[in-house]
Amino acid sequence: MKALVTASIAILLSTAAYAVEPTGSDKFNTDPGFDLGTLSADNFYDVIVPLAKKEGTVTFYDFTDSFGPLFNDRFIPEFEAKYGIKVEYVRGEDKAANQQLIAAHNSGAKAPADAYFVSSGSLPLLGGEGVVANVPLHKLLPSGAALDPAIATVTSGIDHGGTFLPFHRNQTGIIFDTRTVPADTVPTNLDSLAAWAKANPGKFVVTSPAGGGSGSGLMQAIAFAKVTDAACRETFVQWNITKTEADAFAAGDCMAPVWDYYKDILSSIEVTNGNSDTLNLIANGAGAIGTAWEDMAYDFTGRGLLPPTVRQQLLEEGQVGGGDGLFLPVNGSNPAAGLLMLDFLMSKEVQLEKLSAVGSRSARTDIDPAQSFTPEQVARLIPTEQFKERALARMPAVLNDQLAAYFTANVLRK
């Protein structure tokens, strides 16, 4: 029986039509125990499912707190029921998990998990340490075919060739309560927003850029809109920028229009310490317009923590978003089950369920909320047309951190 299965797999591998090639190298940096060179999206299930079932278990690592219930209650039980493979689910702080993975790799030990979900900020470190398998997952996995190729191959300016799957996409935006700001009068660009804020003191609630991603998202959006000099704008995509360079940029002439924008409205706005804090003030009715993460506001509204009259939008100049991703580690204990889990998590069903449950966007091009969701759910999201036209990629994390520090020290510090 064992010989028959082995022979069948060997035949399937030998007939692979469009086998994938390693990225950034002429050979794969991991040896899963089967020939990656003959594996393709066409023969993926025929080859991988029997191997994964034989492995019987998969360890999946998740760096978030927010996705825990979704994995625990839905995706993992669904995966186990579909394939009969037991999932060991591990959650924890990603800095520690990254170091553990790197230490295991450097000592020649097996990777602690078979599939990883980490922040996109971890990619430079993990890629640099050689712990990410150089397998173009967007080509290998059947679920990868529907992914936007640009999003599937480039993350935070790093061209990883598809080794880092965009599992979760998020977007910063502006939320407003239509009870106090009717949708047809809400400011739609930065200048009208500033004018509205000054006319309505305390009603525009802004998360501090150092306190939460929605605040730094607005800061980046202002920078993208107000910094027009081409040489200055090159810094926004300088992914290898150092802390010292970022400090100098924050204090230089390039960013002056951004700080001037904030100084102009600072006495009229409420600056909060976190994303939830901002949403709470909107929920209380104390604020009318605020900065927000789209998925967080979607979730809060769905759970009744924000009134159903709250709507989301992107400013005309565009607002930034990002996301977090999945990868196959080098030298995992159950590589076939790991690959199968990654494929499952990128499937249309899971991505749609994720968007519906927590407002987490997808890089799949075949998902349109208007086609699948109720009108009430669609109303809780940023309008799809705005998302397509106005979503911008985030700046390098180092630059963002130093801009936020400069804001605190020189704008917020009165």
Add this chain to the structure above:
Amino acid sequence: MSGSKVKTATLLLCLLPGVGYLLALFGLPLVRVLSGSFTERGSEGPTLATWAELFGNPVYMDGLWFSLWLGIAPTIVSLCISLPLSALMQANETSRKLFGTLYKIPLVVPGIVAGFLVLVILDRGGMAGRLLAPLGVTMPRLVRDDWGAGAIIALSWKTVPFMTLIIAGSMAAISKDVLSAARTLGANHLTVLRRIQLPLAQPGVTAAVLLSFIGSLGSYVIPSLLGPSYPLPLSVHMFSEGFQQGNWPMVYAMGTLLSAMAIAVLLAYYAIIGSLSRNDTARG
């Protein structure tokens, strides 16, 4: 082995549980924190760079003063409530039972719950604001205000029971005969409190002030929830430097500085109390 050596060894063995505990759980971490503050992220060897960055950054210095403010203000507010409350509890059995029950309620409520209670009640658009709005009364800004009023209220709310527990215990230990003698000699309640109860309860008051100040100085959750977006206390900076930036030398330096400032404030407190006591004694 000679008799004196055996004696010394026995003595050391007897001291080991106490001294060893102090060395292992207090001395060693303190040495680690202090030595760690003289390192720099990403480089080996001793350096003053982290301290220079700490003292050279106005954001951190504002954070230090705000930490001290959040240590001192709730302690003073709590003392102003706890002292008369403790004295009232000594007056008779009824007041002891009544206040003795009431003040203990916040004792069992965790700090984060106290923070959320204040947030829900006193924030803009909160319960108090909504109740007062029909009366035309607008609540002053208490949450995220520049003085940290909301944080001070929550910290005081948590501190009063601890302080009262200690001070009331000290006052209860004062002999009733002494208080009766003072009353017999014509002293009123205020004089008894000022000239008899407070001086005799001084060790308890000092302990209560010390514990409250240290607790408030290092608080993290309540200032995070209720404090202004600027300045942030050093405790909040320590968290972000450690867990978001991975800058542990800065965490060590901030921790050392906070501890040093706490010691300085307490020494100043002892000096003031000592001076007041001497003046009181001199007046006879």
